[in-house]
Amino acid sequence: MALFLRAALFCCALLLAAVPAHAEGFLDAVEDMPLMEGLAETGDGGIVFDKPAGRIVRSVAEGDVAPPAVRAFYIETLPQLGWTRAAEYELIGELLLFRREGEQLEIQIVPVSQSHTEVRFSIEPQ
Template sequence: MRFPMPFAAPPAVVVAVMLLCGLAAVVPVSHPWAQETAGFVSTIEDLPLMPGLIEEEGGMVFDSARGRIVEAFATGPVSEGAVRAFYDETLPQLGWRPLGQGTFRRENEILMVEFPGGPGAAPPLTVGFRLMPAAH
């Protein structure tokens, strides 16, 4: 009884397939900035993080007799206008009342959305979030 010879690919094809598989394992599918971050700022549990922003490590939380003081930062390839529009639309739905550009109040707390790089900062844009007790 004679068995057919198994298929043998030419060595060049085998090498090409191995290289392509290796590249697929090394090349990222998308840049981290492109990933949607449908989450919340870790130090301000009920503050949504705008898609496109990634929270930086090292936020500060301080509890005082008057209330909590929190500072957090996030960075991403977004515009200041897009950030303002997102928070102007989203925060009132969560009970935050606008007081002025980038400033909101809810109960006894003030939230400020700021841009430490100044107006017209080059991307990636850094966004600062400051939460503090409201002066009665």
């Protein structure tokens, strides 16, 4: 019984550790793309096209969060999930680019008002 309890506690700890800090959950369209606390997906959870060359994903989330907080969250969190930032290609201030395993992720952070932000996620083959 004690061994079972230890194993169950270990499994729970692993599951809790898998969610990045301050993540609300994950995007419906991308199972390992964290959704920052305060953001909620819009529409039907995004669009996914699987092609022989790779997948194409589009998803949008919005919420009452500040653009700098969104930027900091994804810069801190995505490398933990294997994404490498490609900052040299970020040509505008509210755009983040990451690469992983032949895919490119673009996160566009759009301030809608002083307290409301829209975040657009786009994944395409490199």
